Amino acid sequence: MKPLAGKRIVVTRPRGQAAPFIGKIEEAGGTAYAVPLIAFRPSQDRQEEAILAALHTYDWILFTSKNGVDFFMQKAGHLLHKIGAKWAAIGTQTARAAEAYGLSVSYMPGRFSAEDMAEEIRNGLFLPKKMLVPKSSMARSVIADTVRQSGGQADEWIVYETYFPADEKEHLLEVIRMEKIDMITFTSPSAVRHFMQILKQSQEPLPDTDYGVIGRVTKKEALSNGIRVAVCPAVFTIDALVEEMGQFYKE
Structure with a gap:
């Protein structure tokens, strides 16, 4: 049965x-x-223009969900040629979504949660100098906060909202x-x-x-x-x- x-x-x-x-x-x-x-829809972040203009300055871009990947690509896909950053993803589904767009994921935490990612940053396993996190309007800031506490710079870009x-x-x-x-x-x-x-x-x-x-x-x-x-x-x-x-x- x-x-x-x-x-x-x-x-x-x-x-x-x-x-x-x-x-x-x-x-x-x-x-x-x-x-x-x-359900999800694109959102308009006040920082959007500044972030798009600064895309070439990040050493890492981290996706925390498949939606983050999709909405990032909607907004910034035409600028991929300017991006020299490595890509990180939380979870196999998120990594798969990134790779479907041709983005090669270089880092994924051992366990699939923001807390586990933060733990790996604190333990020195993942140390971005300047990281961008495309995220939802509802998402917490635990990863970006941990990067900042560890001496790095982290910007969060709200690319979509949950309703x-x-x-x-x-x-x-x-x-x-x-x-x-x-x-x-x-x-x-x-x-x-x-x-x-x-x-x-x-x-x-x-x-x-x-x-x-x-x-x-x-x-x-x-x-x-x-x-x-x-x-x-x-x-x-x-x-x-x-x-x-x-x-x-x-x-």
Whole structure:
């Protein structure tokens, strides 16, 4: 019998990024309900012109997500010939996205989180002199702050913003009210926040179901909202989450 046979699982990943996760749930015998609770759009950073003009001065450009890569390329792809920096990425998916644009990733931390990257900087494993971090409006500054504390220079460039796709509100409520859901999954703290926002606005109680998350920050956000996290893999990937979900239901 397949590990997720008969299980109904809600996937809150953004539209356009949910398909591989849904595919893996279905391969494992489960039924996936796609309810994207976050979406992305380009943002206009006040520093944009200055950063574009200074692209040739960075020795490292660090991507923390696939979105960071995509929105950076939208804004700066035409200037690649001016960039002499090396490329760094957090996580295999991010590195794959960069390499799809022909950017050769020279550094990736052993574990896939901002905290682990900061730890490697503090330990002297990664020491940029001047680094650029293209990021989301919601992203924290832990990596850039650590570079600065270690004597380097770090600029952060907000290339995209995260927002809640309002048309998904009724969809989510319908799924949690009408379907017998076994697990709701979150892969970002923003998705947790939007989920809680919908429940509060609709005076809907927190569904009495299992919850699976990726990442320490997502787990912390879930716990702070009273969500009991049943599954949170040590490796921050979709593959690890699906595998752990299978183990959870087997036990």
